[in-house]
Amino acid sequence: MANLCGCGEIAKCRTSWTQFNPGRRFLGCPSFMDPTRNCNYFRWVDAPLPNRWYQGTMYQLHINLVNAQDEVVQANNQNSQTTFYNRVLIVLIVGMFLVRFI
Known part of the structure; x- marks a missing residue:
């Protein structure tokens, strides 16, 4: 089943490359680059390192x-x-x- 963000769109799976979560996958709002449409949906897919x-x-x-x-x-x-x-x-x-x- 697809994960829907607060916008009602299918959340996109991305990979974090920050210093504290390198290589961790997460689901996020597909409109995260557009501050007017971003619902700030965020959920980790992987366990913490x-x-x-x-x-x-x-x-x-x-x-x-x-x-x-x-x-x-x-x-x-x-x-x-x-x-x-x-x-x-x-x-x-x-x-x-x-x-x-x-």
């Missing part, structure tokens, strides 16, 4: 993952720029040779 060490480890793993994903995006952007500049350089070199031999 066992201890502070576990919380800290889960949170740190999440932070490491986010940082690694950011580094991959930056590397891909840098690679795209390098590829573009390499192509421009090749076109210029080929153009120089064509001008010289024509």
Whole structure:
């Protein structure tokens, strides 16, 4: 059976990545980003994490993952720029040779 929030809509299942509840799933109002429609419905799906060490480890793993994903995006952007500049350089070199031999 679907969980309905106070708005009468089906509550959305999300994952918390706060420092004290990393990886915990919860149900919440689907309109939580809209303060005029948010009914503040909230209910944990998972049990609390066992201890502070576990919380800290889960949170740190999440932070490491986010940082690694950011580094991959930056590397891909840098690679795209390098590829573009390499192509421009090749076109210029080929153009120089064509001008010289024509």
